[in-house]
Amino acid sequence: MESGDATESLSPELRPDLEARRRGRTGLAIPWDNIPWWGIIVITLGVIAGFSAMTNTRYVDALYFIFDLPWNKNGVGRTQVAADGSWAITIQPALKPGSYVLYAEFEDPEGTYAGRSDAFHVIVMPGAEAVEAPALTTPSAAPVELNTSIPTIAGTATPGYSVMLYDDFSGNAWRVIERIVTANGVLLTIRTTLVAFAGALVLGLVFGVMRVSSRSPDLTQHAWRRVLIGLGLAVVALIVVPSLREMPQAGMLLLGAAAVLFLLPAMPYTVSTLYVEVVRGVPMLVIILYMGFAVTPAVRESTGGAFDLRGWPSALIGLSFGYGAYLAEVFRAGIQSIPHGQMEAARSLGMNYMQAMRYIILPQAVRVVLPPLGNDFISMLKDSSLISVIALPEVLQQGRLWISRNFRAFEGFNSVVMVYLVMTLLLSLLVRAIERKSALPGR
Amino acid sequence: MDKNEPVIILENVHKRFGSVHALRGVSLQVQLGEVVVVIGPSGSGKSTMLRCINHLETIDGGRIIVDGIPLDRAKNINKVRAEVGMVFQLFNLFPHLTALENITLAQRVVRRRNEEQAVEIARDLLAKVGIPEKANSYPHQLSGGQQQRVAIARALAMQPKIMLFDEPTSALDPEMIKEVLDVMLDLAREGMTMVVVSHEMGFARAAATRMIFMDEGQIVEEATPHDLYTNPQHDRTKLFLSKVLH
Numbered sequence: 001m002e003s004g005d006a007t008e009s010l011s012p013e014l015r016p017d018l019e020a021r022r023r024g025r026t027g028l029a030i031p032w033d034n035i036p037w038w039g040i041i042v043i044t045l046g047v048i049a050g051f052s053a054m055t056n057t058r059y060v061d062a063l064y065f066i067f068d069l070p071w072n073k074n075g076v077g078r079t080q081v082a083a084d085g086s087w088a089i090t091i092q093p094a095l096k097p098g099s100y101v102l103y104a105e106f107e108d109p110e111g112t113y114a115g116r117s118d119a120f121h122v123i124v125m126p127g128a129e130a131v132e133a134p135a136l137t138t139p140s141a142a143p144v145e146l147n148t149s150i151p152t153i154a155g156t157a158t159p160g161y162s163v164m165l166y167d168d169f170s171g172n173a174w175r176v177i178e179r180i181v182t183a184n185g186v187l188l189t190i191r192t193t194l195v196a197f198a199g200a201l202v203l204g205l206v207f208g209v210m211r212v213s214s215r216s217p218d219l220t221q222h223a224w225r226r227v228l229i230g231l232g233l234a235v236v237a238l239i240v241v242p243s244l245r246e247m248p249q250a251g252m253l254l255l256g257a258a259a260v261l262f263l264l265p266a267m268p269y270t271v272s273t274l275y276v277e278v279v280r281g282v283p284m285l286v287i288i289l290y291m292g293f294a295v296t297p298a299v300r301e302s303t304g305g306a307f308d309l310r311g312w313p314s315a316l317i318g319l320s321f322g323y324g325a326y327l328a329e330v331f332r333a334g335i336q337s338i339p340h341g342q343m344e345a346a347r348s349l350g351m352n353y354m355q356a357m358r359y360i361i362l363p364q365a366v367r368v369v370l371p372p373l374g375n376d377f378i379s380m381l382k383d384s385s386l387i388s389v390i391a392l393p394e395v396l397q398q399g400r401l402w403i404s405r406n407f408r409a410f411e412g413f414n415s416v417v418m419v420y421l422v423m424t425l426l427l428s429l430l431v432r433a434i435e436r437k438s439a440l441p442g443r
Numbered sequence: 444m445d446k447n448e449p450v451i452i453l454e455n456v457h458k459r460f461g462s463v464h465a466l467r468g469v470s471l472q473v474q475l476g477e478v479v480v481v482i483g484p485s486g487s488g489k490s491t492m493l494r495c496i497n498h499l500e501t502i503d504g505g506r507i508i509v510d511g512i513p514l515d516r517a518k519n520i521n522k523v524r525a526e527v528g529m530v531f532q533l534f535n536l537f538p539h540l541t542a543l544e545n546i547t548l549a550q551r552v553v554r555r556r557n558e559e560q561a562v563e564i565a566r567d568l569l570a571k572v573g574i575p576e577k578a579n580s581y582p583h584q585l586s587g588g589q590q591q592r593v594a595i596a597r598a599l600a601m602q603p604k605i606m607l608f609d610e611p612t613s614a615l616d617p618e619m620i621k622e623v624l625d626v627m628l629d630l631a632r633e634g635m636t637m638v639v640v641s642h643e644m645g646f647a648r649a650a651a652t653r654m655i656f657m658d659e660g661q662i663v664e665e666a667t668p669h670d671l672y673t674n675p676q677h678d679r680t681k682l683f684l685s686k687v688l689h
Contacts, residue, residue, distance in 0.1 A: 345535035349549035350525030363539050
C-alpha cells in the first residue's frame with residue numbers, strides 16, 4: 001500500500017502509521033526503532049551481567065547451576081582434610097575401563113576456592129574389579145595402569161579444608177558431547193520440549209485428521225459386511241486364545257466385536273472428540289501428576305517391571321499426550337480452512353480421500369498452521385516447568401534446588417525467569433521468521 | 444459398453460439439501476460425443492445436477508448411470524471419477540503446485556503414469572490450451588483465463604470420456620472469456636462428450652448439439668440451440684431467454 005495522495009486526504013486518525021509499521025521490527029515492547037534480532041540477546045545478557053556485578057556474582061552461580069555446568073569434569077568424591085593434614089578419597093561408584101585424568105580441588109572452611117592439585121593420569125584396565133588397592137599419592141603425567149575400578153587418591157593439605165576429587169574429561173571430545181547432551185537443567189528442558197512436541201505433533205495430526213471426518217456417517221452402508229467381519233475376528237480370537245471360551249466372556253467378545261465394527265465409520269470422529277475434549281478439560285499439571293504417580297506405577301506393576309516409565313519417559317508421555325489434544329484442534333482448524341473446492345477438485349480427478357489429504361489438503365494446511373504450532377511450541381517450553389513436580393531436574397527444579405542450598409530466592413528465581421525469557425524470545429523470533437518463509441506464495 | 448448406449452443416464456433423480464428440494468425428478472440421457480449446454484436461472488439445480496453426475500453429491504432418489512456403471516453401486520467411485528473430468532467456476536487449482544505439477548499430480552497418483560510420461564502429456568496439453576510458457580508458474584501468477592485453461596488441461600490430462608463444466612467463465616473478466624471458450628470449442632469439435640452449465644449463449648449456439656433449460660429443479664425444455672432460441676415452447680423458457688439475450 002503506497003502512501004501519498006490517497007492518504008493525504010484522510011484525517012490524521014485514519015492515516016496508516018507507516019512509522020509505527022517500520023518501527024518494532026522485533027515486535028517487542030522496546031520503544032527504539034530498528035533493534036536487530038541479536039539486540040535482544042545482547043540486552044538480556046547485559047542485564048544478567050549488570051545484576052551479577054551489583055550483587056556479588058550470585059547470579060552467575062545460580063545460572064551455572066541451572067545450566068548444569070561444567071561439562072568437562074565430573075565430581076567423583078569429596079572429603080574433609082583430617083587433623084593431621086592427610087586426606088584420602090576412594091572413588092565410588094566404580095569407574096568403567098578407560099583412561100582418566102583425576103585432580104583434587106580444595107576449599108577453605110568458608111567455602112572459598114583454595115587451589116587444586118596436579119593431575120593424576122590413570123588407566124583402569126579392562127576386567128578390573130572393585131577391589132581395595134593402595135592409594136595413589138603422587139600425581140603423574142605418565143598414565144598409571146590400575147587393576148582396580150575403585151582407586152583411592154590421597155595426599156596432604158591444610159587441616160579443616162574440604163577436598164573435591166574431579167574426573168577431568170576435557171580432552172575427550174566424545175565424553176564432553178555425551179555430557180552436554182545428557183545435561184540437566186536447560187538442556188533437559190530443551191530436550192524434553194523437542195521430543196514431547198514431536199510426539200504431540202504426531203498425536204495432533206492423527207487425531208486432527210480423525211476429527212475432520214464425518215460426524216454422522218451413514219452407518220447403514222455396508223453394515224452387514226462390517227458386522228460379519230467383527231464376528232469373524234471374534235471367532236478367530238476365540239480359536240487362538242482358548243481361555244476366552246468361557247460363556248460370559250465369549251458372548252461379550254462376540255457382541256463387543258460386532259458392535260465396535262458396526263460403529264467403525266463413526267469411530268474416528270467419536271474417539272478423537274473424546275480425546276480432545278477430555279484432555280483439554282484437564283489441567284496440564286494434573287495430567288503430568290496422573291502420568292507420573294498413577295499410570296507409571298500401574299504400568300510397572302502390571303508388566304512386572306518390564307515397562308519402567310519413571311522419570312523422563314513419563315514426563316514426555318504426559319506432555320505429548322496433553323499437548324496432542326490442543327494440536328489436534330489446531331490441525332483440524334487448518335484442514336477445515338482449506339477451501340472445500342480443493343477437495344472437490346482432487347476427488348473429481350479420481351483421487352481417493354487419503355490421496356487428496358496427502359497431496360492437496362495437508363500440504364496447504366501445514367503451511368497455514370505453522371504460526372500457531374510455533375506458538376504452541378513456546379507454550380510447551382514454558383509448560384515443561386510442570387515436570388518439576390515429578391522431580392525431573394529441569395530449569396525450574398534446578399533453580400529451586402539452588403535456592404534451597406543458598407537461601408537466595410531472588411537470585412534463584414530471577415535466573416530461572418531470565419533463562420526462560422531468553423529461550424522464549426529467541427523462539428518467538430524464529431517463529432516469526434518461519435511464518436514469513438512458509439506463507440503460501442502470494443499470501 | 445455398447446457404442447449406442449448413452450454415456451450418461453439420469454433417471455428420475457431427486458436431491459434434497461435439508462428442506463430444499465434441489466432436483467425434482469430429473470431425467471436426462473447424453474450420448475457419446477454430444478455437447479449438452481444447460482441454462483437456467485440460479486437455484487434451478489444446474490450445478491447440483493452436474494455434481495451428481497460426478498458423485499460429488501449423493502442423490503436421494505432415482506438412478507445415475509455413468510459409462511455403464513450405476514453410481515450407487517460402483518465398487519470404486521474413484522475409477523468412475525477418473526473418467527469424468529470436471530472444470531469448476533472458481534478454477535480450484537492447487538496453489539502450492541506449479542501449473543505443470545497441477546496437471547501431472549493426478550496422472551501420477553491416479554493413473555500411475557511415470558514422471559516423464561506425465562510431464563510430456565502435461566506439456567502437450569498446456570500447448571493445446573495455448574500457454575506452454577507458463578508451465579512453471581504458480582496459479583497466483585496467472586490471470587483468471589490462464590488459470591481456467593490450466594484447470595481444463597488438468598482435467599484433460601486424465602483422458603476422461605466425459606468433461607463437465609460448471610459455469611467455467613462466470614468468474615472471468617470479459618477479455619478472458621473468449622480464450623477459455625475457444626479451448627472448449629476446440630474440445631467440442633474434437634468430439635469430446637461435454638455437459639456445460641453456462642450463460643454464454645454464443646458458445647451454446649456454436650458448440651452445443653443440444654440445449655437444456657432447467658428451472659426449479661426440473662428440466663423444462665430440451666432442444667437444439669437453434670430451436671430453443673427461435674421457437675421456445677414453454678413460457679418459462681421464453682421469460683428466461685428474454686431476460687438473458689440482450
